[in-house]
Amino acid sequence: MILAAGINDSVIVVVLASAVVYGTPLLYAALGELLAERSGVLNLGVEGMMLVGAVMGFWAVQRTGSLLIAIVVAAVAGAAMALIHAFLVVTLRANQIVSGLALTIFAGAAGLSSYLGNTLNVADEPARRTFDSFLPHSWRSAKVVGPILLDNNALVFASWGCVILVALYLNRTRLGLNLRAVGESPAAADAMGINVTAYRYAHTVAGGAFAGVGGACFSLAITPQWVDGLTSGAGWIAIALVIFAFWRPTLCIVGAYFFGAFSGIPFTFQARGILSGVPPELFQALPYVMTVVVLVLVSSAGARRRLGAPGALGTPYVREER
């Protein structure tokens, strides 16, 4: 037992455990963005959708005391935001980049999420209920795997299920095959009788729901409270993550925990007094700097073949103009 406690207390295990905690919102948001991008819709509004999900989920738990309702509300709120983007880019054929940026400004830290937080009066109060670890203590204190994998809340376990479901959906179902066709070549998909518009709407909105749940990971588990701009750039890291994962759900989990580790390091190191001479801002900048570094590595390697990117990503589909 003493030995186990020793290992579980070591810096590496603590960092890995924090990687899972901080990686989970990234994982949800990245899975959602992946679904949207696989249908050919680039949604840069992830940060805004996460924030609206976070504030609405938090409001729901304060109102109802039910975590399940809170998660549903967060997902619906994120989906509603994504619906705006879908309407603009699919039906109205607006520029996907500008529309996504508009969504982030509309919903983001200085927009709707802040407005809702103020109007619903949810700032600066602790959550009535939060997602906590629930497995038996003996499991959670198991060597290494305990703190990293088992000492987690339901959102973390559910995120693993989501990865598997999304991977199976994309690669093993008819709908997933159709989705990939829509993202690669909407004209060919249309000729096959697939409703391109419906697929794009459905997956953009589903992506928003995932982003909303990702935001709720912050307000109901990690921070558990509501402050403006709570996600501090996680939505953007999630968009970068989809690129690192070559648009594959199983690789998203690796990327999410990689970036989760860099998000968790400042807190762990500060708590332990490790490298206390180094300014904390240096550690806080790590997730952002690492995103740039890894993105450069991936893009210079993938530049020649655009590894895994859906062929029609970012382009509207207009049947008459093919």
Place this chain on the structure above:
Amino acid sequence: MIRIERRLVQPRWLSVAVPIGTVVVAFGVMTIVLLATHHPPGHTFDRLFTTGFGGKDALNGTFVAATPLLFTGLCAAVAFRMQLFNIGGEGQLYVGAIVGAAAAIALGNHSGWVSVPAMIAAGAAGGAAFALIPGILRAFFSTNEIITSLMLNYVGALVIDYLIFDSQSYWRDTSSPTAKVFPQGKNFPDAASWPLAHAGGLLLPFGFLAGIVIAFLIWVLYTRTRFGFEVQVIGDSPRAASYAGMRTRRKILAVMALSGAIAGIGGASQDGDFRHTLDPRGLTSAGYGYAGIVIAALGRYNPFAVVVIAFLLGGLQNAGFALQGADFPSGLVGVLQGLILFCALGGELLVRYRIRFDRQVAATA
């Protein structure tokens, strides 16, 4: 059945009707949002406009709020015109403010004729250097500039925090005992205060006038030079540009540097026009860079339109700050900006396409 067809000719009246329609629809949706959250819309809009544009004091405040937006708007417009999505205006403004502040402190209290141009040059250099990071990555590694420039915004904010809160840096005031307990930036010498133009009771910040001059220069550059022509071709059709032998890589670097330099001057203007110290909280909480994207998109990347829209959105922002409180929640201005932008994007459709209600198709479908 509703059909959407591409327009063959774009009627002139549309270019007037669509922007007006955009604003009307945006305010209509805003009214619904306000009603749904139990705020009286008429009263809210009335206060918004009186505080933003009603009277000389309101207009002076609006010029102050519009100045940084003018720079970040031009920063985004210059880059977006080439389909180069530099959304790092925020961070480039921070770095411009840092380098501009260093120039202000270093030059001491000699002459405004030295300090002001030096601050502008320093701010431009700082912003350009910071923008060149995503520029170089995009040009040589084809790394998505949207994400890299955005990530650097967070890094820029952390750099300012470090300089003032967590170090004994050149920028930090360590002279008085209170400054040691409550970290703050050094106050600049008087020579580093930018002049203020008086015009009929209105106070125009030097930075705002400089921004208008820059807007004019950009217009000349983009419509009257070979460089500008090539930028537009690359923006509209990268393939045509490469067939024509245009050097895309060089243009990416040049446009990124130009874009960052403009945001950097915006940062120096924050130092010299308004704050007279390196002020981390004030700079990083305002979101100038993101508002600049809204302005550039609404102005359809036209520099003169950016001036006008920066002034109008500056009024909204000015009113938003002044009115913030229990009955006027923060975030309202951001929501309104977003709505206007959504409506403008939707309105583009009406310019490019026409909508027909086709009965015959409905009967057969």
